[in-house]
Structure formats: structure tokens, C-alpha cells
Amino acid sequence: MKILPRAWLALACLSAAPVVHAQFAVIDVASVTQLIEQVQTLQQQLSTARSQLSQAQAQFQSMTGARGMEQLLAGTARNYLPTDWASLRSVAAGGGTFAALDASVHSALASVSVLSAAQLTALAAPRAAGLAAQREDTALLQGVTEQALANSSGRFASLQQLIDAIGRAADEKAALDLQARIAAEAGMLQNESTKLQVLVQAVHADQQANAQRFRELAIAGHGQFGGRFQPQP
Numbered sequence: 674m675k676i677l678p679r680a681w682l683a684l685a686c687l688s689a690a691p692v693v694h695a696q697f698a699v700i701d702v703a704s705v706t707q708l709i710e711q712v713q714t715l716q717q718q719l720s721t722a723r724s725q726l727s728q729a730q731a732q733f734q735s736m737t738g739a740r741g742m743e744q745l746l747a748g749t750a751r752n753y754l755p756t757d758w759a760s761l762r763s764v765a766a767g768g769g770t771f772a773a774l775d776a777s778v779h780s781a782l783a784s785v786s787v788l789s790a791a792q793l794t795a796l797a798a799p800r801a802a803g804l805a806a807q808r809e810d811t812a813l814l815q816g817v818t819e820q821a822l823a824n825s826s827g828r829f830a831s832l833q834q835l836i837d838a839i840g841r842a843a844d845e846k847a848a849l850d851l852q853a854r855i856a857a858e859a860g861m862l863q864n865e866s867t868k869l870q871v872l873v874q875a876v877h878a879d880q881q882a883n884a885q886r887f888r889e890l891a892i893a894g895h896g897q898f899g900g901r902f903q904p905q906p
Contacts, residue, residue: 735844740842742838742851742853743854746835746858749831751865753771753820754821754865754868758875764813765809767779777817778813781812785815799886810879814880838851
């Protein structure tokens with residue numbers, strides 16, 4: 674009888690104790706799959722962005738920077754002709770700064786000079802000055818044209834450098850620089866041609882002026898022909 678109340682008491686305690694349940698983590702497989710897909714999409718977008726950036730950088734580099742085209746024909750002699758009439762006359766007088774032209778002019782001057790210095794000094798001063806001017810004009814004309822011919826012939830080898838550079842234009846910037854260099858060279862050649870024509874015209878004009886002075890000197894030396902041959906009473 675004493676044991677029975679104790680059993681009931683133990684049973685009551687067990688019924689009053691809280692029930693303990695075991696807990697397990699629940700994984701949402703669908704959410705994880707979606708997250709993985711988003712990460713893969715972001716990786717693809719990042720790879721595409723990097724590729725586009727590389728292409729943009731390559732395109733930028735192909736349109737900017739130096740390609741060295743400005744150095745082509747760097748050793749070409751360009752200002753081989755005087756820039757004005759005074760400089761051209763100084764070449765004939767022996768004070769020019771154009772070595773090749775000076776040599777050509779003085780060689781031509783020696784070839785056209787027939788009278789000796791003594792014979793020239795024996796002439797009247799206006800006559801001697803006129804002959805000296807004619808000599809210089811002839812020598813200048815010969816020297817300028819000789820140098821222009823030599824320079825034009827030498828430019829073929831120089832222009833070949835521009836032709837050879839066409840195949841080395843590896844990108845757009847190099848091609849544009851080469852095109853600009855060719856245009857600049859064409860402008861320089863045109864300028865040289867124009868300057869040569871003007872210098873030649875200036876020499877011809879001086880020759881005409883000397884011829885006019887000789888005519889007037891002849892008239893001054895012989896007087897009026899109308900009065901020289903009047904019959905004497």
C-alpha cells in the first residue's frame with residue numbers, strides 16, 4: 674500500500690515534465706540553386722564587361738599616341754633655295770648661306786665669264802656694271818635650275834620611304850599619321866615648285882631690266898640718230 678502512492682507520484686511527475694523534441698536544419702534547395710545561377714550570371718556579365726573594356730582600350734590605343742611617321746624623311750634637304758630676292762643676290766655675290774647653290778652659281782659664273790677682270794675694268798663703269806649684272810643673272814638662273822633638278826631627282830629615294838611605310842601601318846592611327854605625312858610632303862613639294870618658279874621669274878625680270886639699261890646706255894652714248902646724219906651745208 675505504501676508503494677502504490679509513490680508510483681502514482683512518479684507517474685504524475687513524468688506527465689508534468691516538458692516534452693523534448695529533436696530539431697533539424699531545413700535547406701531550401703530551390704533558393705540555393707537560384708543563388709548559384711545568379712552568381713554565374715554575374716560572372717558572365719563581368720567577363721563580358723572585361724572583354725568590352727579590353728576592346729575599348731585597344732581601339733583607343735589604335736587612335737592615339739605617336740607612330741613615328743613624323744620622323745620619315747627627316748634628313749631631306751628642303752630649304753635649298755633662297756627665300757627672297759636679296760638672299761638670291763647674296764648668293765651671286767658670294768655671301769650666301771646655301772652651300773650647294775653657291776657652288777653651282779659660282780661654277781656657272783666662271784663658265785659664262787669670257788672677259789678678264791682687266792678687260793672688264795677697262796670698260797666704262799656703267800657698261801662694266803651691266804655686264805657683271807648679266808653674268809650674275811645667267812649664273813643664278815643656271816645654278817637655281819641645276820639645284821632644283823638635283824633635288825627633284827634625289828626626292829625619289831626619299832618618297833620611297835613613304836611608300837615603304839604603307840605596309841607598316843599596323844593600326845588606324847598609323848594609317849592616319851602616314852596619310853597626313855604624305856599630304857604634308859605633297860604640300861612641301863608644291864611650295865618648292867612655286868618658290869622655284871618665282872625665283873626664275875625674278876631672274877628673268879632682272880635680265881629684262883639689265884637689257885633695258887643697256888639700250889638706254891646705247892642711246893645715251895650715241896645720241897639722237899635723227900640729228901647725227903643731217904647733211905652738212
